[in-house]
Amino acid sequence: MSQLQSSNSGGQFMDRGRMNQNGVVQPLLTDLYQITMAYAYWKSGKTDDQSVFDLFFRTNPFHGEFTIFAGLEECLKFLDSFHYSDSDIDYLRQTLPEGVENDFFEYLASLTAKDVTLYAIDEGTVAFPRVPIIKVEGPLIIVQLLETTLLTLVNYASLMATNAARYRMVAGKHVKLLEFGLRRAQGPDGGLSASKYSYTGGFDGTSNVLAGKLFNIPVKGTHAHAYITSFSGIGELKTRLLRHKTTGITGDLLDHAVRHRQALAHVLDVSQEESSEGELAAMVSYAIAFPDGFMALVDTSGLLNFCAVALALNDLGYHAVGIRIDSGDLAYLSCLARETFEKVAERFKVPWFNKLTIVASNDINEDTILSLNEQGHKIDCFGIGTHLVTCQRQPALGCVYKLVEINGQPRIKLSQDVEKVTMPGNKNAYRLYSADGHALIDLLQKVSEPPPSVGQKVLCRHPFQESKRAYVIPSHVELLYKVYWKDGKITQQLPTLEQVREKVKISLKTLRNDHKRTLNPTPYKVAVSDNLYNFIHDLWLQNAPIGELS
Numbered sequence: 001m002s003q004l005q006s007s008n009s010g011g012q013f014m015d016r017g018r019m020n021q022n023g024v025v026q027p028l029l030t031d032l033y034q035i036t037m038a039y040a041y042w043k044s045g046k047t048d049d050q051s052v053f054d055l056f057f058r059t060n061p062f063h064g065e066f067t068i069f070a071g072l073e074e075c076l077k078f079l080d081s082f083h084y085s086d087s088d089i090d091y092l093r094q095t096l097p098e099g100v101e102n103d104f105f106e107y108l109a110s111l112t113a114k115d116v117t118l119y120a121i122d123e124g125t126v127a128f129p130r131v132p133i134i135k136v137e138g139p140l141i142i143v144q145l146l147e148t149t150l151l152t153l154v155n156y157a158s159l160m161a162t163n164a165a166r167y168r169m170v171a172g173k174h175v176k177l178l179e180f181g182l183r184r185a186q187g188p189d190g191g192l193s194a195s196k197y198s199y200t201g202g203f204d205g206t207s208n209v210l211a212g213k214l215f216n217i218p219v220k221g222t223h224a225h226a227y228i229t230s231f232s233g234i235g236e237l238k239t240r241l242l243r244h245k246t247t248g249i250t251g252d253l254l255d256h257a258v259r260h261r262q263a264l265a266h267v268l269d270v271s272q273e274e275s276s277e278g279e280l281a282a283m284v285s286y287a288i289a290f291p292d293g294f295m296a297l298v299d300t301s302g303l304l305n306f307c308a309v310a311l312a313l314n315d316l317g318y319h320a321v322g323i324r325i326d327s328g329d330l331a332y333l334s335c336l337a338r339e340t341f342e343k344v345a346e347r348f349k350v351p352w353f354n355k356l357t358i359v360a361s362n363d364i365n366e367d368t369i370l371s372l373n374e375q376g377h378k379i380d381c382f383g384i385g386t387h388l389v390t391c392q393r394q395p396a397l398g399c400v401y402k403l404v405e406i407n408g409q410p411r412i413k414l415s416q417d418v419e420k421v422t423m424p425g426n427k428n429a430y431r432l433y434s435a436d437g438h439a440l441i442d443l444l445q446k447v448s449e450p451p452p453s454v455g456q457k458v459l460c461r462h463p464f465q466e467s468k469r470a471y472v473i474p475s476h477v478e479l480l481y482k483v484y485w486k487d488g489k490i491t492q493q494l495p496t497l498e499q500v501r502e503k504v505k506i507s508l509k510t511l512r513n514d515h516k517r518t519l520n521p522t523p524y525k526v527a528v529s530d531n532l533y534n535f536i537h538d539l540w541l542q543n544a545p546i547g548e549l550s
């Protein structure tokens with residue numbers, strides 16, 4: 001086993017059967033009003049009205065200018081299994097008001113998502129405000145009933161993947177990132193989703209063992225303070241013996257460590273008095289348990305003991321892995337640790353000491369990493385919990401689900417707040433790219449319009465500000481939607497989590513750096529075609545009541 005202690009992280013295939021049984025995701029995981037509306041639609045003969053709903057967000061999270069779309073696979077699995085069980089129907093009979101007709105419950109009992117068509121952007125793609133990431137078409141009653149569940153599946157997943165991608169961007173690609181948040185997450189399901197989608201967004205692993213098993217994510221970890229404090233002195237060591245890795249000859253690891261500690265204190269010019277005997281005992285015993293993966297939590301004083309035990313292991317043919325620092329000034333302590341390792345490498349002729357891993361944890365967030373980068377640090381790996389999984393900087397992505405067309409007729413939701421006016425009609429979304437491969441603009445059009453063509457000038461208009469418009473000559477045009485669900489089936493080969501993670505990287509590369517920077521990033525442009533612009537504004541005028549002054 002290698003440490004950052006890791007279980008077998010490859011090989012096993014995702015247990016899709018178990019994943020399918022995220023028992024919490026089921027048709028009753030919704031708001032009551034979806035079901036009461038369903039009854040009213042049914043009563044008023046609107047059940048089969050052909051509807052189109054857009055699922056989109058209005059602002060990017062974390063003061064950023066991009067969002068990573070995640071959660072699609074879960075949405076498709078939900079559609080696949082959509083069915084009210086007998087006990088669901090019994091519960092609804094008890095819960096809905098008296099007078100709800102029996103035939104409605106019979107109708108619900110036979111309802112599935114087979115008549116629904118779902119279009120979506122690929123999972124892992126960067127997405128922008130107002131561009132629907134999912135578009136759902138089909139009979140009004142069922143498409144409405146999907147609203148809350150689809151939102152809960154996409155909102156946190158996308159927020160989490162975006163948060164993780166942001167941590168990855170500030171940490172740089174060479175630093176490892178581990179998700180340590182289960183204990184602080186929003187409950188068990190939040191914890192599992194956090195582990196899954198932080199991996200999607202670019203983390204390298206999680207401490208969450210069930211997430212490792214369910215999603216085939218590498219699981220990694222060190223040990224807690226309790227392990228150190230559980231020993232108060234070397235007298236408590238029940239075993240001190242370890243076999244040499246190659247010769248098999250047994251050595252006394254504690255003796256070796258004590259000897260090295262004396263020499264080290266001299267070389268490093270530190271006093272042995274400051275390092276605790278209990279800590280030494282804990283490290284020796286941990287090293288005996290994991291001689292090939294020795295990774296120790298060091299407090300400010302623990303470096304001496306760590307080096308002593310690592311040298312003792314070296315005597316017996318093993319290489320330690322590294323340390324975790326969980327308190328104090330992480331920049332300073334990581335530099336001190338690296339300096340110490342370099343000194344030991346030279347003086348004790350152990351060149352691999354230069355490569356020891358330094359993990360840092362303790363309340364880390366994006367700003368801490370940026371600040372540590374500025375100060376200069378020698379950290380190889382961040383373990384991040386609370387701020388990552390709770391998305392403390394912005395705890396929700398406001399994805400919404402809005403009706404945009406019914407029976408071929410566009411619908412617009414007006415609001416005093418222009419930002420909240422919906423884009424009516426059934427639309428397609430295109431991403432237009434420059435010659436150097438960067439995404440220039442996302443363009444929404446009515447589905448009836450021909451797609452923009454490479455090399456042809458296309459007028460892109462701000463959806464609400466008349467004077468804002470630009471001609472774009474795309475070098476590449478990408479239709480953002482694929483049909484993912486139709487006629488009761490998933491219609492695309494779904495990517496693995498690994499492939500979605502790769503997609504995140506590739507998709508982020510298409511974004512210019514100024515859209516991705518942390519401070520005051522440039523907004524990415526989302527536009528509508530001239531045709532859609534006029535359509536929206538005509539409809540807006542038709543639907544906006546004319547006031548009267550008297």
Ligand SMILES: Nc1ncnc2c1ncn2[C@@H]1O[C@H](COP(=O)(O)OP(=O)(O)OP(=O)(O)O)[C@@H](O)[C@H]1O
Binds near residue numbers: 328329362
């Ligand atoms: N060099 C640094 N620059 C910026 N922030 C840092 C630096 N070193 C540590 N931090 C952050 O400062 C905070 C220190 O928190 P706090 O004072 O609670 O920790 P501590 O007292 O060192 O450790 P403990 O958790 O043992 O109490 C943490 O959020 C940590 O991530």
Ligand SMILES: O=P(O)(O)OC[C@H]1O[C@H](OP(=O)(O)OP(=O)(O)O)[C@H](O)[C@@H]1O
Binds near residue numbers: 181183362385386387
């Ligand atoms: O700080 P986070 O980003 O949430 O990372 C996870 C934290 O969980 C552990 O702490 P523990 O639960 O032992 O509590 P602590 O805060 O007292 O260290 C670990 O030592 C990290 O500090």
Ligand SMILES: O=C(O)c1cccnc1
Binds near residue numbers: 222223385
């Ligand atoms: O493995 C670790 O070091 C770990 C795991 C969870 C939380 N804090 C640390």
Ligand SMILES: [Mg+2]
Binds near residue numbers: 326362363
């Ligand atoms: Mg802590």
